[in-house]
Amino acid sequence: MKCETKHEGLSQSEIRDFLAxxxxxxxxxxxxxxxxxxxxxxxxLEKAKASQAARDLIKLNGxxxxxxxxxxxxxxxxxxxxxxxxxxxxEGKTI
Numbered sequence: 197m198k199c200e201t202k203h204e205g206l207s208q209s210e211i212r213d214f215l216a217x218x219x220x221x222x223x224x225x226x227x228x229x230x231x232x233x234x235x236x237x238x239x240x241l242e243k244a245k246a247s248q249a250a251r252d253l254i255k256l257n258g259x260x261x262x263x264x265x266x267x268x269x270x271x272x273x274x275x276x277x278x279x280x281x282x283x284x285x286x287e288g289k290t291i
Contacts, residue, residue, distance in 0.1 A: 254280055262286050 203209035203216070223230075254261060262279040264286070265271055279286055 258282065 203212040206212060251261070259280050259282060262281070262283075264279045265276055268276065279289065281289075
């Protein structure tokens, strides 16, 4: 049996060919998983856009993002944020 003729002679052979090709791609049961991944990626994209906008505004103001995590008292992961300003401003701060 050749692949192209496997439904030949049966009713609605073209429809059977089309449907067989669609299920042959290996996505059985993947709709929910892929939808979930798309939702997560959209959320990540929004966060990335907000982060990029903040970095653009920092740069437009002539500031820089400074990692001062080693210098802050009571560093708490998830609550820490960097110092935003110039090098000179950072030098004058006691963190």
